[in-house]
Amino acid sequence: MTKWLNRLIKPNTQMSEKEKINTEEKILQAAEEIFVKDGHSGARMQQIADKAGINKSLLHYYYRSKDKLFSTVFKFIFSKLASDIMNIFDSEEDIFGKLEKFIENYLRILMKNPIIPMFILNELNKKGNNLATIIIKGSNINLNKFEEIIQKEIDAGNIKNINPKSLIINILALCVFPIIGRPLTEEIVFNGDTKKYDEYLGQRKDEVFAIIKSTITIEK
Amino acid sequence: MTKWLNRLIKPNTQMSEKEKINTEEKILQAAEEIFVKDGHSGARMQQIADKAGINKSLLHYYYRSKDKLFSTVFKFIFSKLASDIMNIFDSEEDIFGKLEKFIENYLRILMKNPIIPMFILNELNKKGNNLATIIIKGSNINLNKFEEIIQKEIDAGNIKNINPKSLIINILALCVFPIIGRPLTEEIVFNGDTKKYDEYLGQRKDEVFAIIKSTITIEK
DNA sequence: GTCTATAAATTGATAGAC
DNA sequence: GTCTATCAATTTATAGAC
Numbered sequence: 138m139t140k141w142l143n144r145l146i147k148p149n150t151q152m153s154e155k156e157k158i159n160t161e162e163k164i165l166q167a168a169e170e171i172f173v174k175d176g177h178s179g180a181r182m183q184q185i186a187d188k189a190g191i192n193k194s195l196l197h198y199y200y201r202s203k204d205k206l207f208s209t210v211f212k213f214i215f216s217k218l219a220s221d222i223m224n225i226f227d228s229e230e231d232i233f234g235k236l237e238k239f240i241e242n243y244l245r246i247l248m249k250n251p252i253i254p255m256f257i258l259n260e261l262n263k264k265g266n267n268l269a270t271i272i273i274k275g276s277n278i279n280l281n282k283f284e285e286i287i288q289k290e291i292d293a294g295n296i297k298n299i300n301p302k303s304l305i306i307n308i309l310a311l312c313v314f315p316i317i318g319r320p321l322t323e324e325i326v327f328n329g330d331t332k333k334y335d336e337y338l339g340q341r342k343d344e345v346f347a348i349i350k351s352t353i354t355i356e357k
Numbered sequence: 358m359t360k361w362l363n364r365l366i367k368p369n370t371q372m373s374e375k376e377k378i379n380t381e382e383k384i385l386q387a388a389e390e391i392f393v394k395d396g397h398s399g400a401r402m403q404q405i406a407d408k409a410g411i412n413k414s415l416l417h418y419y420y421r422s423k424d425k426l427f428s429t430v431f432k433f434i435f436s437k438l439a440s441d442i443m444n445i446f447d448s449e450e451d452i453f454g455k456l457e458k459f460i461e462n463y464l465r466i467l468m469k470n471p472i473i474p475m476f477i478l479n480e481l482n483k484k485g486n487n488l489a490t491i492i493i494k495g496s497n498i499n500l501n502k503f504e505e506i507i508q509k510e511i512d513a514g515n516i517k518n519i520n521p522k523s524l525i526i527n528i529l530a531l532c533v534f535p536i537i538g539r540p541l542t543e544e545i546v547f548n549g550d551t552k553k554y555d556e557y558l559g560q561r562k563d564e565v566f567a568i569i570k571s572t573i574t575i576e577k
Numbered sequence: 578g579t580c581t582a583t584a585a586a587t588t589g590a591t592a593g594a595c
Numbered sequence: 596g597t598c599t600a601t602c603a604a605t606t607t608a609t610a611g612a613c
Contacts, residue, residue: 201590317482348572586605
């Protein structure tokens with residue numbers, strides 16, 4: 138009987154639950170850092186073991202295979218980001234205030250974790266990736282609520298009659314692209330001036346909101 | 358003396374120039390397909406050789422190493438895309454017509470090569486990638502011309518006094534994101550309905566232009 | 578130029594002692 | 596649970612025949 142199977146059947150027989158979690162957590166944190174930086178195929182199990190300060194065998198003891206470990210990490214990261222995003226809607230303001238807060242918070246999260254979106258999008262674009270669909274469906278991402286809010290505002294005559302789906306995509310596009318496209322845009326638009334690009338990102342939220350606002354405001 | 362060095366010194370001594378180009382071209386096309394699909398670390402030299410219908414050794418004969426081959430491919434793809442984009446400006450219309458044509462053609466190019474932008478952005482985001490900066494600088498991408506055109510229109514009072522750099526970034530964002538974010542947006546916004554997403558992309562150009570137009574139009 | 582054969586190094590994964 | 600040792604398969608790259 139293999140060890141990982143044995144562990145599944147009789148877990149934690151020789152070590153306290155706390156210590157076990159510590160090691161598992163250490164592995165997860167190291168794996169998160171390496172996978173996000175180098176992607177699934179670029180990451181090496183040895184790298185992860187080194188970063189976690191443990192032996193390579195322990196990775197297999199806890200996660201059986203590289204794919205299993207990756208799945209766990211991806212799901213963890215995606216869920217965390219999705220959760221952060223969904224929590225943004227807990228605002229008591231009107232639709233304009235809600236959107237402004239959303240854009241502001243979303244951009245803040247992205248800027249605090251600038252390499253996460255590229256990691257996620259890159260892996261989602263891998264061909265034959267059923268994992269993606271499964272994880273997305275399993276996440277608590279639910280945009281129906283958002284679409285309903287928008288539709289209600291349209292019906293009430295508070296905003297222009299636009300496509301709620303378009304509104305979502307436009308907000309995501311305007312927020313995400315300056316982050317994932319940074320190496321390109323910083324070079325060809327800002328001539329490689331990192332400081333200037335940071336300044337630009339700092340006021341990006343006002344720009345994005347102004348654009349979104351103009352797309353939903355009814356002309357008088 | 359190694360073979361590749363010998364070839365650099367005395368190229369094409371035993372085979373006609375035409376045949377040589379054919380083989381080199383075959384390798385390049387195969388490498389392009391594989392690298393774009395799987396990325397640098399995900400691609401395998403054997404895959405490329407198989408696709409090119411030649412032996413693995415020939416890859417090294419022509420390109421010495423995987424990195425060299427990748428650099429060649431990346432530069433080739435980036436230059437082609439950059440060239441396509443720059444050619445879009447050859448329009449004789451007014452600024453609104455120019456922008457509309459640009460958005461329309463850019464989106465058409467992206468939709469015809471939907472996995473190219475993710476390939477480029479992903480590799481550019483790799484840490485310690487001097488290659489990126491070098492290739493970008495070596496390309497014929499020149500946005501100064503674009504910024505000048507915009508500034509001239511602003512000075513002439515034809516459009517609003519906006520930041521030309523923002524205009525560029527917003528156009529790129531609104532065009533590129535629906536392509537590279539497709540696996541995500543198709544799932545969480547269109548509930549996995551591929552047909553609906555294709556329809557959406559088909560009219561995306563009108564949407565993007567409407568937004569861009571509204572950001573530069575002077576209110577009366 | 579193109580091939581076969583193989584080196585040399587890496588990597589994911591397992592066995593088994595403690 | 597954690598370690599050492601090692602396997603088996605893969606992968607880049609080279610040597611050498613033709």
